[in-house]
Amino acid sequence: MQEFTVTLNGREVAAEPGMTILELARREGVHIPTICHEPHLAPAGGCPSISSCRVCIVEEERSGNLITSCGAFVTPGMVINTASQRVLERRRTIVELMLASHPDSCMVCLKGNRCQLRQVAADMGIGLVRFQRIPLMSTITDANPFIKRNLSKCILCAKCIRACQELVIEGAVDYYRRGFVARPATAGDTPLEESECTFCGTCVAMCPTGALMEAEPLYRGTAGTSVPTTCPFCGCGCTVRLKVKEGRVVRVIPNNDDPVTRGTLCVKGSYGFDFIQSRDRLTTPLIKVDDHFEAASWEEAFNVITAEFKRIKSRYGSNSLAVFGSSKCTNEENYLLQRFARCVLGTNNIDNGSRLYGTPGLTSCDPASGFFGATNSLTAMEKADVILVVGADPTVSAPLVGYTIKRAVRCMDAKLVLIDPRETRLSMFAETWLRPKVGTDLILLNGMAKAIIDEGLHDAEISEETIDFKAFAKSLSAYTAAFVEKATGVPYTEIVKAAREYATSGKAAIVYGHGITQHVNGTDAIKALTNLALLTGSRSKGTCIYPLQKENNAQGACDMGALPDFLPGYQQVSDLKSRRTFEDYWGIIPAAAGLTAFEMIKGAKAGTIKGMYIVGENPAASFPNSKFVSEALSSLNFLVVQDLFMTRTAKLSNVVLPAASFAEKEGTFTSFDGRVNWLTKAVQPPGQSIPDWDIVIKLAARMGHAMFYSSPREVREEIGKLVPLYKGIGYGSPEEPLDQVRAKGGFRSPLVYRKRPDRIPSFYLVHMTATPDRTNGEYPFLLLTGSNLYHFAGGTRTSRAPRLRKYSLDAFVDIGEADAEKLEVSEGDRLRIASSTSEIVATARISDTLPERVVFMPFALACNPVSQLLDIILDLERKTPIVKCVSVKIERIGSHGQAGSKQSN
């Protein structure tokens, strides 16, 4: 349809069909007050607003109607008046009526100047209300430390309901009852903590009044400045705004301008930032003298480190040194760190924390095929027609991805095929939910592939467009209905149903997580997924594959070459030409690939690694078999740890360097789907701590290798030049408008697309080789591990966020009903869980969906080092440990409330 003209406040303006009056007015710079309207709640093609508050009314002069501008589309010839006498009077009445049932508590209301109702009323000069006041009652009391509801202040705008049902898709609240007593309520009108609410905070940020408020706030007033930056927890890369008052971060809200996150966050993003101001923060360099640490100056610390690293290097050679970089640090910092390892220490012994979860570059099929991460953006995932989720519970491990998948299902009618032995929040959204025996995903995926081929559902041109299809089809002959059904425990009809749904629904997306990467045969299962993608890929114009990343910058750390075998941008370190590119800038780079994280630890134990530099990682707590790791690290000649806190690993070190947190520095993080998001410095680092990039540059200079960068921006400019994936990233800063950045040839998120390379893709012939079930008479249970929504990784940071700590600290273990009955365990009992490496104690939770002989425990509870139970058994190809499951025995040691031996971090 064509553009047309309408009259807006006496002026002729051009309008496009499908535009609301409000959108037109905003574009033309005409202000119309709104309360219930929220652009993020208007799905494409859906209803633009539910227009419940009616504050945005305007007059259409031809018809004389008063209409709500947020929900009405412009039509040709409209004559709109946004501020006629009639509009103003009516709008005033509307607001006064709202205020008539609103309590007089504005002075003490925590929403303060952020209250939209108060703003609108103040703009219209409404002071006293001329109607009889009938205040609403609010009786509900929430006990959680995140959200407080005072529904007497609710104006029934439904934003919270829609946020919960249309954005984060938890459905915790809806309208309850009608008329004057109507209000948003949970099912059963319970407190939020007894509902499906995940405390994502999205509704709190959207609520226009003080009805929904942050509980236990750090500061009650209005914050001074608002700094856009990026969440430091998971790999989703949500952008946030830090609210700063007097040098302290007092609140976090979603960055409403981000088209990807659309105003959502998860509980960690909303309430997990208080660790920044924790009193436990390291504030000065520390040097170990005998058995204790003594505060030192940077000068002294650098002197000790330089002397020790030089001594080890000359005595034992460069390869006796190793650097463990960080999937939490910025791209710039990882880039510097790997340069430090390669050119200052002279070794390729550099790795990063994502190794634990299956390093992105290597979990994404094989590097030779050119996949180094997700093959498309998160936005594209939402547009898929069918989503296959394997070995992941993104609702917990990557909440933003969880929201995206649920939105695709609920709002865009996508089909979800879920492969997970355990019931998760996604199960209820699944069209088909396959529950294979633990670790048999590979057989199941091959079985699905066979079903697709048998039914002729694969692409017709497949033989021309791929390599090895015939051999692949032939290799599947063993996957008969009977075999697959017996091996996986899934009825074959279900497998066929899933195969059909996957192959015939249109554009497909495959999402996988650590349930795949951390199992035996993990690498092969990933290849089996690639096969599935190839089978129907061209029909749906390219199936997108999304490996989920645990940590905020796991993707970036790998992209930046904090890997033993790759230079930045996945250029092989063994390749002379690749090395040359960088050598022109940095000097000599050793050619032999270095050690992975676990090889370094093993080397330390064996005495081949003498010195280590660990930046922002806590392997002594987060790696499997923590006892072994601690022993290995203690046997080093020299260990430097750079972190925010005195972690377990830091305690083992000789020198501790205090680093700045995400809020105290500048740089970029790359999300799992390749969005490069910016960090902006919001507050000063405490004490003498300084950003990691600064530490690395200073240390390098001490060691006689000058790196000429004066800021992360200069590092970024070099990255933009030398790393093809990040071409152009150096230009522009977060404050600069996007079009200006683009004009200079630069870009800002979303950025790094990892397209399939131009070569013809090939099928993999992969089969199950090892059995995942390592249970036996002595250890009859299979313990599955997984993420925890409220705590993150080793819990170093989240356990220092008081609200997260308060809400979920107790260690729990899920056990199936039948097993519980056999062991005479009831809900709340204390259980001792022992593996061949160690034992821990946890509280039992009975589950009616866990399969027999399978128990579940999440990582990341500060008081619950599940990792102790695990052993370091590596997947051969990716050198990622198998930490998804371990066989254990279980013993009941006490009943509810009776504390067993308490474990502490």
Place this chain on the structure above:
Amino acid sequence: MDKPAASKVINMERIREIVMECGGHKWALIPVIQKIQNEFGYIPPEAIHVIAIGLKIFPSQVQGVISFYAQFYTKPRGRQVITVCRGTACHVRGGESLLEMLENGLGIKEGETTADMEYSLETVACIGVCALAPNVVIGKEVYGKMDTQKIEQLLKKGEA
């Protein structure tokens, strides 16, 4: 929650069946709850989760719809439902004292059910036969021009 003495164990299987019979689509919500109410006399709160799962919507949404319509009940109702009209016409002709009397006589308040599950007492805002005000509805029968004596008689007779 305390269960009324006379309430039976809910046949959840039947509720599942009803949900499936109605096709398992989210637009079937109202027919499903109507059907459940017709069979069970009310919508047992335990049914809400089953309905939500079957129709792929959230329990809060099911509750929202049930609580919006006056025709749906979430508590078991008595064998006999007595509804007193509170519309304007009935009110001015003494509807309120009829209600009071019934409340006293049955020992329950408006919206409640007697412990023996015999009577439920409800109110309505005009049933459309104002000419006969004040009106009381028992079951499906409308009793017009009611007064306290007639009520007493009805209660005595055990008819109501």
